[in-house]
Amino acid sequence: MKKSILLITFLYAVGLTLSLWLYHHKPLLMEDVGQLLPTKIKEVHGATSEAKLQGWVNEAIKNNEKISVAGMQHSQGGHTYYPNSIMIDMKKYNNILDYSPHEKSITVQSGATWEDIQAKINPDHLAIQVMQSQNIFTVGGSLSVNAHGRDIRFGSLIDTVESFRLLTPQGTIINVSRTENSNLFPLVIGGYGLFGIILDVTLHLTDDELYQIRSRAINYQDYPNYFINEVHQNKDIRMHIARLSTAPDTLLQEMFVTDYQLVENQANLVEYAKLERDSLAAPQKFMLGLSRHSDWGKNLLWETQNKFYVSQDGNYITRNNAMRGDSKFMEYDNPTKTEILQEYFVPIDEFTSYLDDLRAVLKKEELNLLNITVRYVNEDEEAVLSYAKEDMFALVLLINQGKSKRDIEKTEKVIQEMIDVTLEHDGSYYLPYYSYPTQDQMDEAYPRNKEFFAQKKQFDPNEVFMNLFYKEYSQ
Numbered sequence: 001m002k003k004s005i006l007l008i009t010f011l012y013a014v015g016l017t018l019s020l021w022l023y024h025h026k027p028l029l030m031e032d033v034g035q036l037l038p039t040k041i042k043e044v045h046g047a048t049s050e051a052k053l054q055g056w057v058n059e060a061i062k063n064n065e066k067i068s069v070a071g072m073q074h075s076q077g078g079h080t081y082y083p084n085s086i087m088i089d090m091k092k093y094n095n096i097l098d099y100s101p102h103e104k105s106i107t108v109q110s111g112a113t114w115e116d117i118q119a120k121i122n123p124d125h126l127a128i129q130v131m132q133s134q135n136i137f138t139v140g141g142s143l144s145v146n147a148h149g150r151d152i153r154f155g156s157l158i159d160t161v162e163s164f165r166l167l168t169p170q171g172t173i174i175n176v177s178r179t180e181n182s183n184l185f186p187l188v189i190g191g192y193g194l195f196g197i198i199l200d201v202t203l204h205l206t207d208d209e210l211y212q213i214r215s216r217a218i219n220y221q222d223y224p225n226y227f228i229n230e231v232h233q234n235k236d237i238r239m240h241i242a243r244l245s246t247a248p249d250t251l252l253q254e255m256f257v258t259d260y261q262l263v264e265n266q267a268n269l270v271e272y273a274k275l276e277r278d279s280l281a282a283p284q285k286f287m288l289g290l291s292r293h294s295d296w297g298k299n300l301l302w303e304t305q306n307k308f309y310v311s312q313d314g315n316y317i318t319r320n321n322a323m324r325g326d327s328k329f330m331e332y333d334n335p336t337k338t339e340i341l342q343e344y345f346v347p348i349d350e351f352t353s354y355l356d357d358l359r360a361v362l363k364k365e366e367l368n369l370l371n372i373t374v375r376y377v378n379e380d381e382e383a384v385l386s387y388a389k390e391d392m393f394a395l396v397l398l399i400n401q402g403k404s405k406r407d408i409e410k411t412e413k414v415i416q417e418m419i420d421v422t423l424e425h426d427g428s429y430y431l432p433y434y435s436y437p438t439q440d441q442m443d444e445a446y447p448r449n450k451e452f453f454a455q456k457k458q459f460d461p462n463e464v465f466m467n468l469f470y471k472e473y474s475q
């Protein structure tokens with residue numbers, strides 16, 4: 001009797017210990033907004049202090065574990081995680097450390113978002129020089145992809161960075177700028193978190209300005225000349241974005257341009273300076289929903305968008321409010337489908353012939369293409385993984401696709417074809433998205449990628465900082 005009680009107690013204790021162990025060591029299923037790469041990781045640490053971050057890196061070195069770094073996880077190719085690794089979530093590491101309106105400069109922890117910065121600097125009528133079209137992203141994530149947006153006067157984000165501090169794969173903290181540890185500056189910016197953790201960043205700011213919106217419809221064949229003569233050469237046009245039709249009736253032919261023109265009387269800025277929410281998210285979301293399911297919906301979306309953009313012509317908006325879109329209209333919840341982005345860069349003089357070739361691919365293949373915006377990126381070859389070899393137009397494509405293996409293969413085929421066409425036109429593609437491009441395409445678009453990965457291995461020989469992007473393309 002006594003023996004059996006002992007046995008039961010023993011078994012109970014073993015069971016309890018085992019379940020506690022399993023609970024604490026349960027692998028976490030991680031995915032980014034792309035939702036195509038669910039991966040089991042070991043655990044997530046939420047960053048709050050420099051000391052903790054340094055402690056985690058030192059512990060990982062000691063235990064031979066892998067670390068990945070995450071901001072908002074809007075990259076879509078597993079750039080923020082790795083199997084069985086520790087993911088460091090930087091979102092709460094978001095204080096503003098120093099701000100000098102007089103010097104037009106700000107230093108923030110890398111988990112701060114553009115929205116956090118805008119809230120701080122807007123009262124002083126200052127603005128961010130370069131950021132994405134939306135303000136939801138972290139500064140660390142944006143630096144690590146070397147983002148670009150609607151501004152046409154500055155280059156890529158790297159242009160606006162004064163310096164940053166980096167927590168290295170050896171657990172040390174160093175300053176990085178164009179004069180200190182300068183070799184790391186163009187590797188970490190656009191470096192996809194592979195050289196360590198960016199702790200804090202000093203950025204140059206610019207003035208907030210009042211713009212008048214100029215919107216008009218244009219044919220794609222007239223667009224390059226329009227851009228060169230009426231946008232680029234007009235020093236008062238500060239920002240620009242265009243939209244290309246994905247409607248079957250006018251596919252890649254009709255366009256819509258939106259220019260932000262500096263208003264002569266800047267005294268009126270104060271009247272418009274209050275930061276506004278993106279009020280268009282709900283109607284845009286509804287229209288996007290219709291366009292997912294039918295050609296009819298796509299034609300309707302394009303017509304409605306046109307009417308909407310015409311109605312914006314002549315409106316006034318501040319730079320800060322123009323740089324404040326959120327991505328709520330793109331939120332999409334479907335168990336079997338997801339929405340992904342692609343971005344292709346082409347030289348300005350290739351634009352028209354490129355679109356003709358791209359259209360031929362899209363007419364032949366099956367791809368649920370929902371939206372294309374066009375931006376302009378200045379030549380900027382400072383980052384080792386730079387995408388703008390010359391002044392380029394950037395086409396951002398929103399694609400609806402299934403999550404099954406078969407759907408992924410189907411999309412892969414079309415995307416690889418589109419990238420081939422892009423490369424034939426001396427173009428390039430953007431790296432924060434799903435790993436559809438082949439290694440050959442990567443080699444052609446990013447001729448310095450071998451140097452980039454060699455530097456990574458030299459700087460981080462034990463491969464402490466890892467992610468799925470590195471796994472895919474570093475061989």
Ligand SMILES: Cc1cc2nc3c(=O)[nH]c(=O)nc-3n(C[C@H](O)[C@H](O)[C@H](O)COP(=O)(O)OP(=O)(O)OC[C@H]3O[C@@H](n4cnc5c(N)ncnc54)[C@H](O)[C@@H]3O)c2cc1C
Nearest residue numbers: 071072073074075132133138140141144147148192193198
């Ligand atoms: C809806 C949408 C719109 C977009 N619009 C644009 C656009 O207009 N222009 C543009 O250029 N891009 C655009 N992108 C791409 C976007 O800029 C990148 O995906 C960007 O990285 C997102 O920031 P994040 O905070 O989500 O970074 P994450 O996706 O979390 O991280 C991106 C990379 O940065 C690394 N990283 C993050 N924080 C740190 C840190 N503190 N230290 C070191 N490494 C770090 C990660 O390891 C990862 O490799 C868009 C993406 C989406 C989904």
